Amino acid sequence: MSALPVLGAGGWGTALAVNASRNGPVTLWARRADFAGRLRAERVNAEYLPGVTLPGHLEVTAHLGEALGDAAFALVVVPSVGVPDLLAALPRSLGVVLCAKGLAPDGSQLTVLARQLGFSRVAVLSGPNHAEEVGRGLPAATVVASRDSGFARMVQAALMTPALRVYTSEDETGVELGGVLKNVMAVAAGLADGLNLGDNAKAAIITRGLREMGRYLKAEGAHEDTVYGLSGLGDLVATATSRHSRNRAAGEAMARGEHPGQGGKVVEGLRTAGLLDAWATAHGHDLPIVRAVARVTQGKWTPQEGLAQLMEREAKPERH
Ligand SMILES: NC(=O)c1ccc[n+]([C@@H]2O[C@H](COP(=O)([O-])OP(=O)(O)OC[C@H]3O[C@@H](n4cnc5c(N)ncnc54)[C@H](O)[C@@H]3O)[C@@H](O)[C@H]2O)c1
Numbered sequence: 001m002s003a004l005p006v007l008g009a010g011g012w013g014t015a016l017a018v019n020a021s022r023n024g025p026v027t028l029w030a031r032r033a034d035f036a037g038r039l040r041a042e043r044v045n046a047e048y049l050p051g052v053t054l055p056g057h058l059e060v061t062a063h064l065g066e067a068l069g070d071a072a073f074a075l076v077v078v079p080s081v082g083v084p085d086l087l088a089a090l091p092r093s094l095g096v097v098l099c100a101k102g103l104a105p106d107g108s109q110l111t112v113l114a115r116q117l118g119f120s121r122v123a124v125l126s127g128p129n130h131a132e133e134v135g136r137g138l139p140a141a142t143v144v145a146s147r148d149s150g151f152a153r154m155v156q157a158a159l160m161t162p163a164l165r166v167y168t169s170e171d172e173t174g175v176e177l178g179g180v181l182k183n184v185m186a187v188a189a190g191l192a193d194g195l196n197l198g199d200n201a202k203a204a205i206i207t208r209g210l211r212e213m214g215r216y217l218k219a220e221g222a223h224e225d226t227v228y229g230l231s232g233l234g235d236l237v238a239t240a241t242s243r244h245s246r247n248r249a250a251g252e253a254m255a256r257g258e259h260p261g262q263g264g265k266v267v268e269g270l271r272t273a274g275l276l277d278a279w280a281t282a283h284g285h286d287l288p289i290v291r292a293v294a295r296v297t298q299g300k301w302t303p304q305e306g307l308a309q310l311m312e313r314e315a316k317p318e319r320h
């Protein structure tokens, strides 16, 4: 049985590797050789997922070819900015499971980019899945989406464990974009936390944020109900309310006048907000929470100005 390559040794790559190790051999790829050496020696990823022991049979390498071996597919778990370069280095015969929740630097969906590069078996994995909990084996559910339902089932079989329930979907776009947008909404929720706006405001952000996500998914051709699934509503709730979320914590820090950085860990929503806001402006779409988060992260509005812009919008029926 060939080992499953997990490409990216941050928090999520490490948690997925630990989970999949319950089913068979796994090789975790880290881009830095010294870091891979530390993981091999210490059997813990102290930098990105402290407190989770790496099983003895989990291999770690910084050699991409060694990680890939003769595997049929790989999990791609580096931050979205790094995905284009990593995909470019992979053989096109490999199936790729995109696990980042962000867009390529030019604003493209990562699944679209993968197809443009010539990969024929493409899937996306997304859901309410904090690495800190999945790594510890706490119960969670997630979705693997692919136009190729046979490929989705293959990935499902590799990742489904007693602690991680994996559903399949054919709505690649809807599942991918749910994960992309919920990070921006989580930054908004964090801004509300940092401004001490209370529970009512948080509920309003989640609910109106979900409506905004639905409008965007529909415009991009996703299925109508995907936004109400694990990768949409599920992940929005998990991220906007969680003490683990780096996106929520980044918003909270900004509202307090602090730097949004999360100790070197990726905060996808900060970059995504600007890309989505540019898309909305170019296409004449109304994404007000995205716009507020983008302008606050770009320093164009204060958090209080962002709040005022949302509260002073024109009166309208709820369904819009
Ligand atoms: N942490 C979570 O709970 C979680 C859960 C689901 C999805 N995700 C998504 O997974 C992706 C990765 O997040 P993470 O939490 O593992 O990040 P992280 O911040 O914990 O770690 C990022 C890792 O990627 C490496 N890296 C950074 N830039 C790279 C590049 N250009 N090429 C190769 N490697 C690079 C870093 O060295 C580090 O090992 C993000 O898109 C995130 O939204 C994270």
Ligand SMILES: O=P(O)(O)OC[C@H](O)CO
Residues within 6 Å of the ligand: 101, 127, 128, 129, 130, 131, 183, 186, 235, 238, 239, 244, 245, 246, 247, 248, 266, 267, 268
């Ligand atoms: O810590 P965050 O905000 O990047 O969120 C992690 C996961 O995406 C939650 O599902």
